Amino acid sequence: QTIFPKEFQEKYLVSRGIGTGVCGEVKLAFERATCKKVAVKIINKKNFPSVGTATRNAEREIEILRRIDHPCLIKTEDFYQTEDTYYIVLELMEGGELFNRVKAGHGLDEAVAKLYFYQMLMAVEYLHRNGIIHRDLKPENILLASQAKTCLIKVTDFNQSKILEGETLSRTLCGTPSYLAPEVFTHAATTGYGPAVDAWSLGVLLFVCLGGYAPFYEHPSRPSVQEQIIQGEFTMVPSKWKGISDQAKDMVRKLLVVDPSLRLSITSALKHPWLQDPAMLAQANKLMYPPEDSDTELAHNKRPREDEEGDGN
Numbered sequence: 001q002t003i004f005p006k007e008f009q010e011k012y013l014v015s016r017g018i019g020t021g022v023c024g025e026v027k028l029a030f031e032r033a034t035c036k037k038v039a040v041k042i043i044n045k046k047n048f049p050s051v052g053t054a055t056r057n058a059e060r061e062i063e064i065l066r067r068i069d070h071p072c073l074i075k076t077e078d079f080y081q082t083e084d085t086y087y088i089v090l091e092l093m094e095g096g097e098l099f100n101r102v103k104a105g106h107g108l109d110e111a112v113a114k115l116y117f118y119q120m121l122m123a124v125e126y127l128h129r130n131g132i133i134h135r136d137l138k139p140e141n142i143l144l145a146s147q148a149k150t151c152l153i154k155v156t157d158f159n160q161s162k163i164l165e166g167e168t169l170s171r172t173l174c175g176t177p178s179y180l181a182p183e184v185f186t187h188a189a190t191t192g193y194g195p196a197v198d199a200w201s202l203g204v205l206l207f208v209c210l211g212g213y214a215p216f217y218e219h220p221s222r223p224s225v226q227e228q229i230i231q232g233e234f235t236m237v238p239s240k241w242k243g244i245s246d247q248a249k250d251m252v253r254k255l256l257v258v259d260p261s262l263r264l265s266i267t268s269a270l271k272h273p274w275l276q277d278p279a280m281l282a283q284a285n286k287l288m289y290p291p292e293d294s295d296t297e298l299a300h301n302k303r304p305r306e307d308e309e310g311d312g313n
């Protein structure tokens with residue numbers, strides 16, 4: 001049974017568990033003052049390999065969680081920690097994890113998959129624009145705001161995320177290069193994860209949403225999953241993909257490209273014909289940027305104009 005810090009207990013009443021992640025669990029809680037329902041993600045620090053990385057890693061995640069602000073990225077409302085646990089108070093996502101919507105063995109309707117995928121692209125484009133690579137995009141980390149099919153989705157879990165140290169490399173390069181070693185300029189300085197890793201993961205996510213099964217999976221008669229991934233070997237089983245449009249398949253094929261320099265970028269994916277769908281875009285924008293209730297109310301009974309003596313609220 002998790003013990004919660006005193007000041008946390010004073011502000012929130014913790015209820016039942018609502019989801020289990022690999023590193024900790026999620027509980028439903030009520031903010032005492034407002035009775036507002038929230039989610040609390042409990043992250044045990046001891047889950048991390050060694051103390052050093054644990055604290056640095058978690059602090060980086062907390063920094064990311066505080067910094068991000070996008071309709072399709074989870075919002076942190078409050079944060080507490082004890083010497084061995086982090087308590088992150090988040091907005092409630094009543095639709096739960098995307099994982100539970102696609103595991104049933106058949107995919108989502110193509111229109112629903114497109115609406116979700118577009119929101120994931122917008123979220124990841126925002127992260128990349130802010131120098132953050134997620135690196136762990138999977139159905140468990142995509143949350144749905146409601147039980148409705150057409151709903152807002154949010155990306156969560158920045159445990160594996162990386163903040164691009166672009167500034168250090170660019171700062172290095174602004175000095176006189178004459179003393180810099182060759183590897184500072186070659187790919188060695190930027191090996192490892194580029195933003196393109198997120199494009200690949202989104203390709204796998206889209207494949208699962210459309211096909212209802214994973215493109216790379218363990219099977220006795222097949223090479224290892226790692227081998228399948230390195231070869232970029234996947235099959236669109238006709239019976240599972242027969243009703244899916246060619247444009248959707250084209251999007252998947254252009255994301256699941258082994259060479260990151262040839263892989264579709266997030267920006268290019270947003271321009272792909274499959275997403276040039278005004279109805280879906282209008283729906284997504286309404287979900288991401290709902291007209292403020294007060295606006296709609298005011299719109300009915302005449303919003304005070306600037307020149308009018310308004311009460312200034």
Ligand SMILES: C/C(=N\NC(=N)N)c1ccc(NC(=O)c2cc3cccc([N+](=O)[O-])c3[nH]2)cc1
Pocket residue numbers: 018019021023026039041043061074088090091092093094095096097143156157158159
């Ligand atoms: C920040 C983070 N993980 N970070 C980490 N593992 N280091 C994180 C991971 C997962 C979540 N999940 C939820 O908020 C979450 C999962 C879930 C399932 C059913 C229902 C709800 N809900 O809010 O109603 C859920 N919320 C929230 C945050």
